[in-house]
Amino acid sequence: MTHGASATTALLLSASQPITTLSLEDALAALQSSSQGLTQFDAEQRHEQFGANALPPARHRPLLLRFLDQLRHFMALLLWSAGAMAFLAQTPALGWAIWSVVLINAAFSFWQEFQAERTLAALTAVLPITVRTYRDGAIQRVPIAELVPGDVIELEQGDQVPADCRLLAATGLYLNVSVLTGESLPVLREPAQQQRLLSTAEAMNLLPAGSSIAAGHGQALVYATGINTEFAQVAQLSAGTERSRSTLELEVGRIVRTITALALTMGGLSFLASLLLVKVSVQESLVFSIGIIVANVPEGLLPTVTLALALAVRRMAAERALVRRLSAVDSLGCVTVICTDKTGTLTANAMAMQDTWTSDEPLLLLAAGLCSNATLEVGDSTETALIKGALERGVDIEQERPQFPRVQEAAFDSERRMMSVLVHWQADRRWSEPSEWMVLSKGAPLELIGRCTHWLQAGEISALTEASRSLAISANDVMARQGYRVIAVACKPSATAELHESNLILLGLVGLYDPPRTGVQGAIACCKQAGIKVTMVTGDYGLTAQAIARQIGLLEGPLHGPVDPLRVIHGYDLDRLSDAQLRQVIKFRSRLVFARMAPEQKLRLVQAYKALGEVVAVTGDGVNDAPALRAADVGIAMGRSGTDVAREAADIVLVDDNFSTIVSAVRQGRAVYQNIRHFILYVMASNVAEVAPFVTMLLLRIPAALTVLQILAIDLGTDMLPALGLGAEPAQLEAMQQPPRRTTEHVLNRAVLRRAYLVIGLAEAVLAMLGYAMVWARHGVDLAGLQDLAPALLHHAASPQLMAYQREAASVALGSIVFAQAGAVWACRSERLPAWSAALRLRPNALIWAGVGLELSAFVLLQAWAPLRQLLQMAPIPSQFWWWLLCCAPAVVLVDGIHKRITNLRSVRSL
Template sequence: MRLSPLSVDEALASLRTGRDGLAPAEAARRLAEFGPNRVEELARESLLAGFARQFSHFFAIVLWVGAALAFLAERYGPGQGMSTLGVAIVGVILVNGVFSFWQEYKAERAVAALRRLLPQTVQVMRGGALEQIVAVDLVPGDVVVLAEGDLVPADCRVIEALGVRVNLATLNGESLPKARTAEPSQEDSPVLARDLLLAGTSLAAGEATAVVYATGMQTEFGHIARLTQAAGEAPSPLRREIARLSWLVAFLAMGLGVAFFLIGQAMRLPLIESCLLAIGIIVANVPEGLLPTVTLSLAMATQRMARRNALVRHLPAVEALGSASVICCDKTGTLTENRMAVKRLLLGRALLEPAALADRPELAARHRQLLLNAALCHNVKANRAGGAAAGDPMEVALAAMGRRAAGWERAVRLDEIPFDTARKRMSVLCDTPEGRVLYCKGALETVLPACEAVEGDAGVTPLDDAERARLLRAEDELAGSGLRVLAFAHAVIGAGGPPTDDRGLTLSGLVGLEDPPRPEVPGAIARCARAGIRVLMVTGDHPRTALAIAREIGLVTDASPRVVTGDELRRLSPAQLQLALDGRQLVFARVSAEQKMTLVEALKKKGEIVAVTGDGVNDAPALKTADIGIAMGLSGTDVAREAADVILLDDNFASIVAAVEEGRSVYENIRKFLTYILTSNIPELVPYLSFVLFGIPLPLTIIQILAVDLGTDMVPALALGAEKPDPAVMTRPPRARKERLLTWGLVARAYLFLGVMEAVAAMAAFLSVLARAGWHRGEALASSDPLYLQATTACLAAIVVMQVVNVFLCRHPRASSLAFGLTGNPLMLAGVAVEVTLILAIVYTRPGAWLFGTAPLGPEVWLQAALFALSMWALDELRKVWARRAGGGRGPERPANGSARARSPGSTP
């Protein structure tokens, strides 16, 4: 229902109500008909569905299949440890799923603690009596009474208004409060209509009586919430890459399994043995430790990001934020402090900073009338408890400045002419130590015609046409800087003289105010530029204000950047919009919720990974559509927070940049431990290949493979996932949307270089133990033979020793491992200690021998493995030297611990 431009009486009649409100019985009937005044929550996943999701994604399915195959192999070939492997894989799935669910559940609990969106109670007229009711019980036709600071509970038509100004930031991003009156408005947009109060906004000043015409999902607030629910949720880049990796692992394992089955058949092995061999190969090639390592790495990153004031609701969003190539950022409250501050003063002919009044007492004394005006002409209410004053943010800032004038506290306000949209000024009559004085402030175009004199450096002089023209030019210059300009005037009222603000005033000066940028933002914008991240301001505020702030924070440096308004955006076709987004420096102003979502979709079509920040209801659809939605935790609305992936606990844009740094580090760290984990797949695979092709005893059992994948490799891999961000990570451009987590370079290094060396060391250890005992090829060894147990133990030990060195090699794909100090990552030292302790326990304790089928080793085996490990280290260091030179002779970087390191292109480990 649209009540503009109806008169008050027509609006009441159309809703079949009156100024005394509805009768209680009629209100109850309407509540049953229209339903509660509640915005439906975004469709949220149930706890059970969220829990089940942790066990049904594709990688989990791959592990489920691996476990099933292990149990199948145990049934037809018992005694090979396959049942233990199956139980271990199921355990990995369960532990990982429970941990992931718990991480997301904790984040959701934190979000729930932030919920405080619509008012809980409201003053309403029912049957001529003022009652306080729960806001959800409001119905169309109710007459509500609102005061300064109240949240508007539903869409309402104003009946009476006294100095009402409403804060619309949650709906359209507008930083300055707007006046509202009972006079019919001709505006088409409900947000701009001067006679309407919309749900989710708040009264910055004044008092109002209004009739409710829309509740719940029928409000503008509800319309945006519905738009948010309709918006599709974009999967994170990491989710897409893990899904792709899962398919690759599945196809690789199945392919090798089928190949070995065919090899077995070609060698005339019994069918059951060929099947068991294939199953063993498939299970051996599924990296059981990858899923928990990824989850734990992301969880640790969320803790680091939380310490930097970014709450992550979904674990994959950690990495997704690091891949962002464009940040579409709201202005009010994110780039700015969401408070008004005096920026410039025009006193006489001098344009001054407000600090000049404090530094020069004689200047403050000369312009005392302007300061008294600022201190007295307002409706700000002081907080007796010592907190912030309540009222229009602009008036709060002016009152704080004005209280520098001596004697303001002794003035008594006698009368007031409130601000309204027609007069565009406010006046108060005060009894001051100098007598009765009328103080007036407002827009220069309405104050100037009432002035006959102007206060300057030489005192009060008549106001002529030249002076009027100069003042109008000065106002235009201040407004061009994005400032809200107010004129201040006063008049001394003689005894018995009638107070009036339409003639005989003396202009005291002009004051320019702004919502100041956060001090950390310019540095954060500069970091984004160095990191190749494009920042686009997308705001509902005035174009001139948006451009001024963009210049001040360094977002815009061109002499004539393009400012695209919502009206222009509406006229652009999808193709024109995508071409327009190629512009180097753009600012979007007066943009609606649908248009913000359209912008996000256009950027995604261009191949960008888009992060969107926002706090208002208007931001929620774009937050949900974006690759990464970032909502404000302090000033944000509940709808915005529900739609977001990340919540800024301090509402600060600089925290986004810190979180991006963490996210980029996560992606690099995942590649590091992928290299580490995949390397051990080759020495686990080659023993099976040797067993089939060369007819030797199986050098490594299934249960020993499990000891590596879920035992010795886990903590070192986790340590790689906890590496500190590389200082150079924010000097490289974001990776392309099509860039893969698992690259051919990574696979080649893990499988064809490091893995081959580990396989050689493992097979050498196995065969050397057999050779020293006098074993000959073709001689059968029982699975319980002490020699066989010792030989397989040597193979296992060699793999673990090689992995101890490999974890240091995997810290960087190009920088020398010597460039990193041992104290840079304490978890890595702990991981190596755990790895060594585990292999010693497996080799030298009875429980270890019983569970993993091992036997004690002599020192010569360890020495041989150490020599192979040293050789691997030397060869990879030579490869890194070649890689640095092939990369163009780049000089060393500084790693996280402060040592020199080679620059990484951020693409292929």
């Protein structure tokens, strides 16, 4: 038994039976608590005794094994093999160099992965995970980790139960215990003591940690926390479950396999060709084939992918979007439809009372406030606005509540669209007729008015005729056209303590306004430009939803105009549509508003979009949104107003509940994919230039312009940092000026291969070989002469003077590739814009500047430091060839710019 379990047992020693079978008073006494909870001093003492209310940290794969994982993927195994071949070819220096590449690459990949994991772990601390707890007799918001046995907490619909609890009071409370039982249907929970011992999941008066409140609300007594909860045992069983691989990870794996196959094929063919055609020795042929293999391996691919994902997660966090699943970063780049809530997402979540329609405002506001569960500071935004609005108009609900004690409650649900309470009604000047009980109701106007038979007019109760009913509905429409959320309020005196929501008396309407968020209109416009459909899905009245949609630019038309039936679809109209008809509606209309939507209808809408092949992002905040969040390709929960259940079901949590943050997250998702594509383009282009010396050796029977060590110097010494700069490119504005990429589109597509092999790579290869040829021409050796010298140079049997010329020529070829790559990195920043336009329009990237600076500095160091120059078999470059190197960068930029110009013109003509 753990120390925490022993301490809990000590607290319960006064009880002679399990907590489920105790009365409420005995349960509180057993935990040395009261209905007002603990004092702050007692809570702190118990926190020291029991520890934090948190699960033990998940067990991770040991660091050593995780490092070894980086040494055995396809590309690592390929380089291990190439190093072994170098040892067989009796070139140990080359073998050690190749193996060093594997180790350095593995170390960098491991470090990036470790940092990414730490970043994700740190971000979870940002989520506002608190619980309403009684401390020193007052309700406070306390971090869940600070809960202790004996705490008394308040729970409502959508909350996750933070610890094992005994229910003290409940109103229509239904619990989702699927985390323990697998049963998805909510079960009723009541506070009454049990007569027999049942399991935690089965006992009617227990709320196990990890379960969630599906409906209603209640008050509960914490009796077990942290590792002593039943949920902790379940969590430990699932701790070793491996996550599925994301689409991006699968795509990178495909690229690795493709490049590996290409490298092995070219290496094998070069070995046979050099052995049979060039007639070099087996040892030399093996060295050349190793060169081909090494030249085709993008050593920085995996660390760059990890870096791109880690930076995207950090940047999204800085923009208030917390990623819970890395796969969502990739999916965001493919999103074609965003189904978004209105309140708090498109609006500022600053609900305030704007207007009332009533003949007796004090009574209207009193009834609305008493039929609420919020306080001035804590609760649903609509109810809090009612309480604050009433106070501003002279009705202090918190002072009034003790005079009208609540007896019963019928909680709000999405089908009735209303809430009612039964209260003791004392003699009150605001209600002339004496009554012991009073039913108070508030809810959606059309639904609530439909349950009313009378209305209060000039202090008199009159029958609600068709004319007066139409008058009330017209008043509702006038408010709704201004974008107000309209709440109807009614009452009914009762001679018995029974709550019936019929034959009500309409007291009036309250208009609440939540203004659009700053920046949402621009975000909507950005989505349109990016080819993303935005659909508003709300439970609000159609006129209210349309008014807000027009204010933010989602819909066109006059702000106070009638409902547009082609754009605003009500839930009851949706029910009349078959699945095929619904798909037709959403297929050909890009800007839609779905009003008065029930949770099951929201799920149906998401499924309809997905059936059309759309990639759907869905926002949600309530427990009823969880099915739609799970069904979506990207589920996005609200961090401030969202429930725990919604956050658990989501892939991304918005800390600020802001629609603009979704657009920023989509931009980051697109940037990750683009950055990886740009990096691969850059690396493969240099691979073409690195392979070219060996191909020309076979075709023209000349010496190889580069050695394998020189290729490694490019890949690891000069290319790596600019490549990482491309992988860390900030999200560019142009990312949102193109339609979403298709989910079937590969990173390594025809356009990338064409640019890498036939444009940038070919340009670099030509520049490298021209530089190599010019050095020999300077020494009076033409192609025929070079072919004659090839056997002696290949077998290292040439004179020292000729070997010095070969090193000089190789140095210029190497420098040509390095300087060409300095231009290529700028060309690769954009798929459409020439480098000179991209430099002006794209955001500056300090990492690329630093990478290029270090790349050129590294080459200068190779030239200046004699020991390193000798190791790589290089020679000082004659001064007259430095101008050639300086021309290589702009030459590549120019060639790529011409190609982009031709491609863009073809695209325009094809439209």
